[in-house]
Amino acid sequence: MRTPVERARSLLGRRPLRARLALVTSAAVALVALGVLAAAYVVIRYELVRQLDLQLKQQAQLIAMQSRGGADTGVLGDECVWRAAPACAQVVRADPTAPGQRGLVLPVTGATRRVAAGSLGAYYSDIRHDGHPMRMLTTPLPGREGRALQVAARSDTVDQGVSQAGRYLGAVGAVGVLLAAALGYLASRTSLRPVTRLTATAERIAATRDPAHRIELPPYEARRKDEITRLATSFNTMLGELQEAVAAQRRLVADASHELRTPLTALRTNSELLARAERLTPAQRERAAEALGRQLREVTGMVNDLIELARDEEPRPLVEQVRLDLLAERCVAAARGHWPGTVFTADLAAATVHGVPARLARLLSNLLDNAAKFSPAGAVVEVRLERADGFLDLTVRDHGPGISDEDLPHVFDRFYRSRQARALPGSGLGLAMARQIAHAHGARLTAEQAGTGGARFRLRLPVTDADR
Secondary structure, three states: OOOHHHHHHHHHHOOOHHHHHHHHHHHHHHHHHHHHHHHHHHHHHHHHHHHHHHHHHHHHHHHHHHOOOOOOOEEEEEOOOOOOOOOEEEEEEOOOOOOOOOOOOOOOOHHHHHHHHOOOOOEEEEEEEOOEEEEEEEEEOOOOOOEEEEEEEEOHHHHHHHHHHHHHHHHHHHHHHHHHHHHHHHHHHHHOHHHHHHHHHHHHHHHHOOOOOOOOOOHHHHOOOOHHHHHHHHHHHHHHHHHHHHHHHHHHHHHHHHHHHHHHHHHHHHHHHHHOHHHOOHHHHHHHHHHHHHHHHHHHHHHHHHHHHOOOOOOHHHOEEEEHHHHHHHHHHHHHHHOOOOEEEEEEOOOEEEEOHHHHHHHHHHHHHHHHHOOOOOOEEEEEEEEEOOEEEEEEEOOOOOOOOOOHHHOOOOOOOOOOOOOOOOOOOHHHHHHHHHHHOOOEEEEEEOOOOOEEEEEEEEOOHHHO
16 A cells, blocks of 8 residues: 555646646745744744743842831732732742741642742743733842742733734745745746746647747747756757758669659660560670679669668778778778779878778768869879878878869768769769768768869777777
8 A cells, every 4th residue: 555655646647737836836835934934933933932931030139128127928919810010029038937938829849849948949930810821930049048939920911912913823834835936836837937938839839740840949048058958959959850861862762763763664665675585686685684784784773872871870890990091001002903094192100990891991982083084084093091180190292173162061972973973884983982981980071172173081989098
C-alpha cells in the first residue's frame, strides 16, 4: 500500500508542468510567509509578556521599599479585580504557622515557601483568581529573611493583545497564501510560455511533418539569456538544421532520379535492342553490347557513390594511424596508370594522421581524377603535402581552365557540373564525396583559383599527437 507521500507524488506527477511549477512555487512562498508570521506572533507574545513581567518587577521593588519599617507579613493589597497595577500583593513567610499567614489572597505553594526560605530564586507564574487570568511574580523580600513577596496583576490585556495579533496575522497569512498562489501561477505561466510555444510547435510539426515552423519569441523575451529562452533558440536552430537536411535529402532524391533517368533509359533501349539481336549485324551487336556494359558500369558507380554519400561518419573500429605521405604516393602512382597522358608530380613531407586508409585513398583519388579530367594533354598535376600552423596541408593543383566565379561556390554540391564538365564523363558526385570524407575525418576541403591558372584543392587535416 502506498504511503501518503507516494500518493501525493503520483498525483502531482500527473499534473501539467505549469500546474506543478505553480503549486511548488506557491507552496514555497506560502511556507515562508507562514513561517515569518508565526515568528512574528511568537515575538509579539514574548514582548507583551515581558512588558507585564517588567511592570510586576518594578511594582515589587516599589512595594519592597514602601514596606520597610511597616508590615512585613500578610496581605498588602487585595484589589485583584482591577486591571491597573499594583492590584494584589502579599508577604509570605517560610513558616506557614507564623502570624499573618491566614487569609492570603494569592495561592501559596511549596515553591513560594522555598523562595521565602532562600532556597529558590524569583520566578513568574500564570494563575487564575476570581475567574480572571493573572501573572504573578514571587521574589525574596529584600532585607527581610524568611519572607517572600508575591505581586500579581491581571493579564487580560496581554491575552487580548496576543489574540488580536494572532487574528490579524492569520488574516495577513491567508491573504499571503492567496497572493502566493496567484503569483506562483503568474510566474509559472510567464516562465513556461516559451516551453508552451515549443510544445505547440513540436505538435504542429508532428501533425504537418513540416519543419519550417519556428517558435516565435517576442522582442522582450528574445533579449533574455535564461535557460528557457536558450532552449527555444536552440530548438529553432535545430528546426533550421532539420529543414535544411530535409531539403537536401529531397534535392538528392530529385537529382539522383534525374541523373539515373538517362542511363536507365539507355540501358532499356540497348537491352531491348539486344533482345532482337537476330536482326542486327555483328558490328551493331558489338556496339550495343559495349554501350550496355558502359552504361551498367556508370549506373553501378553512381549507385555506389550514393551509398557512400549516405554514410555520415567513419566506422570507429576502422580508424587507425595513417602515414598520409605514403598513402598519397600510392594514390599518385595509381593515377599515373589511369591517366597516362597527364604528368603527376609529388612533393610529400612525412606526416601521420588518424583516419580510415581506404576512405582517405578514395578522397585523394577523387581529387586526382578531377584534376586530370580538366588538364590538357601533357599538363602537370602537382601534389604537395606540407605542415602549416599546426595542420597538414595537402594540395592538388592542375593547370586546366580553372573554376569560374559562378561555379566556385557549388563545386562540392551533389550532381553539380559546370559547363566545361557537362561534356566529360562523370556523375558530379566525386567532389561531394571528397568533402564528406574530409568532414568525417575532422578535415576541411576547399577549392580556389590558382595564381597562374588552373584550380587548387586544399585539404587541411589536424596533426596527430604522435607526430607533433
